[in-house]
Amino acid sequence: MDAGGGGGAGGTILIDVRHYQLNCPLNIQSHGGNGGNVNTGSIHGGGGGGGVGALLFNMAPLTEVGIMATHGNAGRDCNLSGSSCNPTGQAGEAGFNPVIIGWVVSGLAAPLPIELQSFQAVPKEAQVHIWWVTATEQNSDYFEIERSADLRNIELIHQTPAFGNSPTPRHYSFSDERPLAGVSYYRLKSVDRDQIIQYSSWVSVQRYESQGFALYPNPSQGALYVVPQAKIATKMHIQLMNGQGILLKEWQANASTILNLENYPPGIYLLRIINQGEVFEKKIVRQ
Known part of the structure; x- marks a missing residue:
């Protein structure tokens, strides 16, 4: 007696994205594995297909985000001569709805280090002036300013201590004295004392050659x-x-x-x- 192995179920992918800014398509897939085939003249059977995976989004993605989740196919039952080859295993469970939008992870009540009120970057003469305001801070440690020319290659250009704990707004500022020419992007990274990281959205800056x-x-x-x-x-x-x-x-x-x-x-x-x-x-x- 012989039988093909069953396919594994598709995994669950959690997508916690609050702001999409894409310059290329993004494809997210979770598929069940196919059942194993057998090729013997003895008593045998193909393996069952794996169940469909799940894709959980905290908010609806952009149209540039491709989504696909399928179950695995049934394994095939073949004899040695190859005269017949039929699926004998069961296909994986298709599930009711493999894509869920609006999921929330329960039990994670730890507060984020800051509540960001604003983050702005403005070109001024030969520099880019950056300032941000936190509405509240709890256990915050430090801030970093990150810069990118293409949203792929990211560099750290500044780090400054955070206030720590504050129920009232706090103001911060920084001047990029060596900004990039053309279009560049800036974002704020905040880190608390437990190494919880929080990012702002990217802001773009268009600089022209300084005329004076x-x-x-x-x-x-x-x-x-x-x-x-x-x-x-x-x-x-x-x-x-x-x-x-x-x-x-x-x-x-x-x-x-x-x-x-x-x-x-x-x-x-x-x-x-x-x-x-x-x-x-x-x-x-x-x-």
């Missing part, structure tokens, strides 16, 4: 020239603010321009120029 601006004369007795160091592709937005950061005047220009400051009293002012997503700031003196 010349401002003269500075100090100025009333007329201030704003001269781009290279031809600008879009209209630049110019803001004049006092020492308290209050906006006093705004201008727009496509090329070099002259700002009339005669109506403003002598003092120190801040001139902000916004162009192609970058922000340039410089103090000017009105005499």
Whole structure:
């Protein structure tokens, strides 16, 4: 008497993803194994197929995520001469619904180290300014800033201690002084004292070649020239603010321009120029 082995059941895959950001298809599969075949003239039988696997998602995936779960096929019963070869085992159990969306793991009540309120990255002159706010912190240890040009190769560029325990918002900031050209991505990694890791979503930053601006004369007795160091592709937005950061005047220009400051009293002012997503700031003196 001889018989083929039964196929193993498909495994269970848990997909705990809260934010998908894909630049290629993602296929997730869980299949039952096929039953073993036999080839003998004695009493024999093919092995049964394995049951279908299960795919459990905490939230609905994107359309770019391919999902497949099937049962295993029955083993085949063949004689030595090969004149007949029929499936004699049972196919694996197909199951009612191998894909479940909205699963929650019970019994895992450990709180995450932080409740992240915001995480932002903005290009400014030759740097990228990054800041984040935690609404609460519990047992948090440190933060890391990660950067990537393609969402595949990731590098650590900064680490800073966390506050630890706080029921109130905490503010953090960092400046990437050697940012990548073009499009780059940043995310926040938080680690608590028990090594529980938490990630923010990726944020993208578009940087253009820094053009720079010349401002003269500075100090100025009333007329201030704003001269781009290279031809600008879009209209630049110019803001004049006092020492308290209050906006006093705004201008727009496509090329070099002259700002009339005669109506403003002598003092120190801040001139902000916004162009192609970058922000340039410089103090000017009105005499």
